[in-house]
Amino acid sequence: MAFLRNCWYAAAWAGEVGDRLLARTILDVPMVFFRDSAGRPAALLDRCPHRLLPLSMGRLRGDSIECGYHGLTFDCSGRCVRAPGQERIPPAARVPSYPAVDHLGMVWVWPGDPALADPAKLFDRLPQWALSQGEEPAWGLNCGPYTHVKCNYQLLTENLVDPAHVTYVHTTTLGTPAMADIPVETTQHGDTLLVTRWTLDSPAAPILQRFGKWPGNVDRWQYYWLYPPSIAVVDFGSHVPGMDHSDAARDAGIRIYSCHFLTPETEGSTHYFWLQLRNFAQRDAAVSREITEQFVLAFAEDKAVLEAIEAAEARPMITERVKLALDSGSVRLRRTVARMIADEQAQPRGGATA
């Protein structure tokens, strides 16, 4: 399977990369993540070119990594700066390095052509995140724990343009029976997909009712934004019935941006980073904890379903798959990602893409 390589991917929560060396495979490439003495993140291939020992089993020495077998030492660029027992450093003694930066509380890595890595291409569609920092945040922030899912990343992303699954997978957390038969609307804006669903005049989702405390029914919205290949922002919330559907009207209700950063580990496994931003109880750490706990439960429900599908795809037993109206988001998403990957592979290696 091909991946889109010239792209920034979330690789770790910022706090996972620090004094200790972090081994993590990104797009099938074993990488070691660390920080130099100034705190800047760095990523190298997790192999010593001498005997192949993963560098993550070595030691951080200032701005460099020392191999745990014979002490070969590499700087953040992958250049060998010391070969114990000899003066001359062999020219072959270098390891590939990968551009890495801090962004949105995570370390991001560019697994493709380093010449094309540009911080301006980092995901920039989440202005609320900056507003969640500081003493008087306008948005409350909670982050989930690092989550590993044993399925292809596209099973996760298609799940994130799919409001229809909520009723059946998230029975105890996010879903309500009323939504089951309400059709969704799918539109495309450049490469970005938007899938929306309004559920009018019906009971609030359990997770929101706790904060909205509405006396009766609500209007509920779900806006699933999918930024290919694998970032999703789900804008969802509720307000009293009858208000308009404008951004301002949604801001006046209880609103959550549920943000999903998915990074292929291998063809059959995915790193999953997620966080929520909310427009209520912004500074209340207990609310942050509660929301995290709710989503831990909800995503465990997704994980069980998607890992079972990943396993079943190895033995499909079915020759013709059924297509449903609710697949429109998934179909467009897979088509868009396939085109992006085909475009990338058609480019001359190292060619300009800006």
Add this chain to the structure above:
Amino acid sequence: MAFLRNCWYAAAWAGEVGDRLLARTILDVPMVFFRDSAGRPAALLDRCPHRLLPLSMGRLRGDSIECGYHGLTFDCSGRCVRAPGQERIPPAARVPSYPAVDHLGMVWVWPGDPALADPAKLFDRLPQWALSQGEEPAWGLNCGPYTHVKCNYQLLTENLVDPAHVTYVHTTTLGTPAMADIPVETTQHGDTLLVTRWTLDSPAAPILQRFGKWPGNVDRWQYYWLYPPSIAVVDFGSHVPGMDHSDAARDAGIRIYSCHFLTPETEGSTHYFWLQLRNFAQRDAAVSREITEQFVLAFAEDKAVLEAIEAAEARPMITERVKLALDSGSVRLRRTVARMIADEQAQPRGGATA
């Protein structure tokens, strides 16, 4: 490897299939077992034809199964009866179903051509089972727990036409040294095999002496009936020495029918259902428990040996296998099953076999 497909196989104990959905692979086909609102068993392919989620991860809704991902709902025949979010049910939305019936306290399934499934072909050579039901049973019944064995089913069935292994495998339960050198007699009745051995005037097996309480030696019989491909009934027991070998004489002794229902899960693993019927202490639940416990121990001995052989067959290391006189049952059994499978495969698909 080929299996005989047009055949009833024991798939589950009756009590395993009920309110919850039971996932079980039969002859390499993942199936989900459930009961409709009238309690009738049903079996479907354990795959939703939409995204492949195993239906066993969904929910029972009346007489139907609702998929746990998007709520597609299938009735007992595999027909889709509901597709959430749309009026029209896509014609491709159906899953294969397999005939299933209750029999002998188990749910049986027919993995082959449904048109050929006939309840009259169910195993009917165990009249004692019906006599074990009710208030005043003529036969006592005990059932073993569901047992999973990681070996091909034919390693198990050939073990069940093989009195010779008892001395060496079941040293603590069923075997006695006296039997080691007594030859067995193998006869064939249609497809059915019968292997017999009489051990005259020798100590009783530990498991029977506890109930027979003979003062001295006994005559012991073992009649191994094998109904291909994979049902075995071992009629064994003891009486005082010198009696004749007739069925009536055996009934006058301590007699057990040990019944084995073997169902291929995959080429290398088998579902094992077993029960015993006895002509003594018929209503004594403690005796049922004791017999079950003894056979749990004995079959654990078989399981250890047969799983080791299954593993060794992946690396035989031996080019020429030794053939022994005691192999006659095994040789005939494998030849019979091979012929039955060849016959089935030679038939036009869906052709009449009655």
Add this chain to the structure above:
Amino acid sequence: MAFLRNCWYAAAWAGEVGDRLLARTILDVPMVFFRDSAGRPAALLDRCPHRLLPLSMGRLRGDSIECGYHGLTFDCSGRCVRAPGQERIPPAARVPSYPAVDHLGMVWVWPGDPALADPAKLFDRLPQWALSQGEEPAWGLNCGPYTHVKCNYQLLTENLVDPAHVTYVHTTTLGTPAMADIPVETTQHGDTLLVTRWTLDSPAAPILQRFGKWPGNVDRWQYYWLYPPSIAVVDFGSHVPGMDHSDAARDAGIRIYSCHFLTPETEGSTHYFWLQLRNFAQRDAAVSREITEQFVLAFAEDKAVLEAIEAAEARPMITERVKLALDSGSVRLRRTVARMIADEQAQPRGGATA
């Protein structure tokens, strides 16, 4: 991968082979080890030629093994001496046997052509072992526990001609920073490799300082003797600075022979037997225990590194490996072993090699 087959390999500690049957794979051959009634070790292929049950699951009967399935019985030469249920023993009923002897406290086996097995070819370069036996031993002996390592044996042997790794792998036990940049000297004596390093006027290794109690710096030596394919004796120790490098001068210091007997289990796993001989505190069991404990820690460090390399070699990610000056021992060792294997394979099967 090819192994050198016509060679004695350590297969087990003497005490591992006795009343119970020991199953152990040697050079990809599953073997069962046992002792006859006179205590002599024997090794057979761990397969009954009837149904392939590993003979190690059977029982020791006098000088023979009885199969745990049907009682076929084999003597130490692999000849079948009993076939239950029949008079005639089938000619094919025999299993390969492998020459096995006791030596240096271990059972050794010859996996190659039995006609070439000669006790005179047993490893004889360790006269200190004999001097460690008896009431007044000149050398103290401690033996490690049986150790299993999931890597190819050549990763272990090249580690044993490699003084350079000590500083980086054994930071808490054997290594000191002073040694890192001191070059090693590699010489070859027939097939035997010798890699030496002297570290002059520097602090003693922690493990030796405890016994040497030197007031200041010491001269440290490491003589790595490697007897291909896979036996290593590391002569190491320390004495006060300025003494000559002769054998007698080393005997006057604190001296340990650390002996390593490596036997391929499979291409990717190795049996590891190790012991130390010391010229101090010869009869002190507490010192033997302490040395064993120290080396258990040190070899766990090697094991972690080498198993990570074995795993990484399945996905190297690096096309050109770096070569360093410190590789000279490894390069010569691999070349020597490759030549020995090529020579063996060029010989007519069963031809004379003496």
